[in-house]
Amino acid sequence: MKFNFGEYGSSVFISREVPSLEKIACDLGLLSGGFKPLLVADENTRWVAAKIKGEAEIPLCLLKSGEENKNWQAVEEILSAACEAGLGRDGIFIGIGGGVIGDLCGFASSIYMRGCRLVLVSTTLLGMVDASVGGKTGFDLFGIKNLAGSFYPAQSVYIPVDCLKTLPPKELKSGMAELIKTAVLAGDDFLEMLAEIGAGFFSNPGAFLEGELLCKSIERAVLYKGGIVTEDLRESGKRMLLNLGHTFAHSLEAAAGLGKLSHGEAVAWGIVRSCELGLALGITPRGRAEKIKKLIASFDYELSCPHPLAEKSLIIKAMLSDKKKKNGNLTFIVPDEKSARPYACQNETDHKLAEKIINGEYVF
Numbered sequence: 001m002k003f004n005f006g007e008y009g010s011s012v013f014i015s016r017e018v019p020s021l022e023k024i025a026c027d028l029g030l031l032s033g034g035f036k037p038l039l040v041a042d043e044n045t046r047w048v049a050a051k052i053k054g055e056a057e058i059p060l061c062l063l064k065s066g067e068e069n070k071n072w073q074a075v076e077e078i079l080s081a082a083c084e085a086g087l088g089r090d091g092i093f094i095g096i097g098g099g100v101i102g103d104l105c106g107f108a109s110s111i112y113m114r115g116c117r118l119v120l121v122s123t124t125l126l127g128m129v130d131a132s133v134g135g136k137t138g139f140d141l142f143g144i145k146n147l148a149g150s151f152y153p154a155q156s157v158y159i160p161v162d163c164l165k166t167l168p169p170k171e172l173k174s175g176m177a178e179l180i181k182t183a184v185l186a187g188d189d190f191l192e193m194l195a196e197i198g199a200g201f202f203s204n205p206g207a208f209l210e211g212e213l214l215c216k217s218i219e220r221a222v223l224y225k226g227g228i229v230t231e232d233l234r235e236s237g238k239r240m241l242l243n244l245g246h247t248f249a250h251s252l253e254a255a256a257g258l259g260k261l262s263h264g265e266a267v268a269w270g271i272v273r274s275c276e277l278g279l280a281l282g283i284t285p286r287g288r289a290e291k292i293k294k295l296i297a298s299f300d301y302e303l304s305c306p307h308p309l310a311e312k313s314l315i316i317k318a319m320l321s322d323k324k325k326k327n328g329n330l331t332f333i334v335p336d337e338k339s340a341r342p343y344a345c346q347n348e349t350d351h352k353l354a355e356k357i358i359n360g361e362y363v364f
Helices: 021-027 043-053 072-084 099-114 125-131 161-166 169-186 188-200 205-210 212-231 238-243 246-256 263-281 286-298 312-320 348-359
Strands: 002-005 008-015 037-042 060-063 092-097 117-122 136-141 144-151 156-160 331-335 340-344
Touching (some): 002 212, 008 212, 021 156, 037 043, 043 060, 072 099, 072 136, 099 117, 099 125, 099 144, 125 161, 125 212, 144 246, 156 161, 161 205, 161 212, 169 212, 169 238, 188 205, 188 212, 188 286, 238 340, 246 312, 246 331, 246 348, 263 340, 312 348
Parallel strands (some): 008 156, 037 060, 037 092, 092 117
Antiparallel strands (some): 002 008, 331 340
C-alpha cells in the first residue's frame, strides 16, 4: 500500500515475517551496503532488531520500554546514538516496536539534522493498526500525553504479523481497542467483522493470530487511516475523527499515571464515554451506542464510570487541559448514525456535561 501524505510518500508492507535489512534497503531504492541506518528498539524488541540486522555491524539504540519512559531523555538517547554512529542527513532511523518506540524514533528522526529518513517495523497490534501509519510522533511532557511532537510520516512501514504471537494478551487487547475505534468510523460491517473475533479472542487466541481475519482487519484499518491522513495530514479537519474516545482516554491515562493503564484500555473506556456524550447530545442513536458498547464489553475492558483506577476529579482536571482545545473549548468526537463527527463545546454547559459523563451520571 502506498500513500501520499502531503509532501511525504509512505509505503506500508503487511506480511507474516520480519523484514531483512536487504529488503528494507531495496524498498528504499538502495543497496544494502550503501546506506547507514540506526536501529532503535527496546528490550522487548531487541530480538527483532537482531533478526533484521543479521550479521551486519549496525548500531543499535536500546531504550527502556513502556509509556513511563516516553520522554525527552529517550529522545536524547536516540539523538546521541545517531551522532555517535556518525549518521548524516542521509542516515536512516529504523524504529522497531510498538507505539512508544515509533513515536520516539519518529520524533527524533524529524529533528535530527532537520530531518532524515524514517522506517518503522511495527511489532504490536496497536502500532500496526494505528500508531505506525500517518506520521504522528512525540513524547509525554509535564504529565501530559504527547504534549510535544511533530507530523513526520515514515517512508516505509513494515507490519510483520507473526510478531503478535510473542505478545501477552494484555498487549493484544490494547491494540484491539484501536481496531474497534477504526471500525466505528469505517462502518457497521467492520464492527461485525470484529464481533467474530471477540467471540474467541480469549478462549483461543492462537486461532485469531493464525487466521485470515487478523490480516484482513489490519489491512482494512491501515487503508482507512491512510485515506484519512492523505486528505488531512496535520489534523486540521477530517483527521480529527481518529481521536474518537481519545479526549476521555488521554485524561484517564494522565489521571491514573502515565503507564498505569494501556493506551487501548483507556481508549475503550473513552469510546463508551463518547457514546454517552453522543446520546446526551442527541447525536448517537441508542441502538448504535448499545452495539458499540456490547462489542467493546466482549473484549472484557473495564468500562465502569467513574473508573476504579483514577480519581474522577483528576480525570476532569486532565480533560480540561487537553492539548486539542481551541479557543478554550474542548472538542469531542462522538459516534453518529454511520460513523462519527466532531462536537465542539460551545459554553460552560457543554463542559459541565462532559464532566457529568466522567462522574458517571449518564451511564447507559
